[in-house]
Amino acid sequence: MRPALATVLPPLQAPRLLDQVRERVRYLHYSRRTEQAYVHWCKSFIRFHGLRHPRDMGAPEVQAFLTWLADERQLASSTHKQALSALVFLYTKVLQLGLPWVAELERPRVRRRLPVVLSRDEVTVVLTGMQGVHALLARLLYGTGMRINEALQLRVKDVDFSHQALIVREGKGGKDRVLMLPQTLVQPLRDQLAQAKLLWAEDAAQQRGGVELPYALERKYPQASTSWVWFWVFPQATHSTDPRSGVVRRHHLYDQTFQRAFKRAVMAAGIAKPATPHTLRHAFATHLLQDGYDIRTVQDLLGHADVATTMIYTHVLKLGGGAVRSPLDRLDPT
Known part of the structure; x- marks a missing residue:
């Protein structure tokens, strides 16, 4: 039955x-x-x-x-x-x-691992070693704590300069959240939008298929996919075929391209840590806690459903023995 x-x-x-x-x-x-x-x-x-x-x-x-x-x-x-x-x-x-x-069926037990976290100096070196739009994207990930896909899927309408805010739509778990817009990224983002608008105008002149819209919005608002407000903040330079609809349109930047650029920057900096773009999100959370922000604030910014997930960063802060001085350091060096 x-x-x-x-x-x-x-x-x-x-x-x-x-x-x-x-x-x-x-x-x-x-x-x-x-x-x-x-x-x-x-x-x-x-x-x-x-x-x-x-x-x-x-x-x-x-x-x-x-x-x-x-x-x-x-x-x-x-x-x-x-x-x-x-x-x-x-x-x-x-x-x-x-x-x-x-x-x-027996569910496998997921063991919580301490995340890889870069120090402030290490973040500075990595960000300095990146170029162009990848450098801006890396600074955005560290400056806001966004996941890489959340940053790549930003639309023009999600950048609110008047309120100094960025809006994450349909983040993990289908949730929206509001993040602060770092002051140092205001002008770089304006410049990025100016470059993106050139691609948007080019697509409009060629009557391209516009950008992908969530759910049935493309049927409900037929002109929305070709409008500026729905265009990507980080558009891909070339067009690609949508695997679901078969429509040739402009996609946002590919995460693999950025991941490779980030890996090269980490290697060039000589950092012996298995850092990935997601490591910038870990660094964002850890550094906020080091600056004295409370755990609930960090939880909201990261979009965690459970504060227990955010608590993992408090364990990172305890690395080094929680400021305990090793007895080895008290021995007479002679």
Whole structure:
């Protein structure tokens, strides 16, 4: 007997299983990255079991796949958890099977790790070593604590110079939040918008397809995608094909391009830490706490749903023994 969930979700139209996964993800308004991850793990699960259909498999096959990921592939617990979430989604939301064993699957325990944090001097050296729009983007990440995708997806309308604010739309968890606009970035952002407007005008003159809009806004407001207010703050220099609609339009900067530029700057600075662009977000939070801002303020700026997530940065502040002097330093050097 199918659960009540089957009466809530509409019937799927796609004939192929992986396309059904995509269809259901989009119906539930999950992010594009979630769609890519779920499709990847469902495909891996099917290939692991010799292309058998998931409907013909059950708890033993799921557990065997997860065990292989943990033992043979040695995946991190967070990645292991993502694979499990994808399979639970497949069975409950796509196949809509009332299987009691789905709820009984053992969830991998995610261990909290101390984040990599750059010192203020290290941040200064890295930012100095970056050029052009990548330098501005890096300063924006450190100056506001935004995630890289939140910064890349900024629209013109989300920059409020009059209120010295930046608005993050549809951040992690689908939440909006307001961030301060660093004073030192006001003029660089104005210059960046001036450059972006040249690309927007070029697209308008060539009657390009505009930019991608969230949900059904493109149908509701047909002219919005080609308007200046919806244009990207950090547009890509070239056009690309939208993988969902097939429309050739201008995308925002690719995160991989920025990640490579950031990695080069870290290596050139001689910093022996596994720093990534997300490390700038860690540095933002840690340095605010060092400046005396309270944990709740930092939580709001980062967009954390639970203050426990933000508390991890208080542990970073304790590195070095919490100002305890080592007994070695008290020994007579002679």
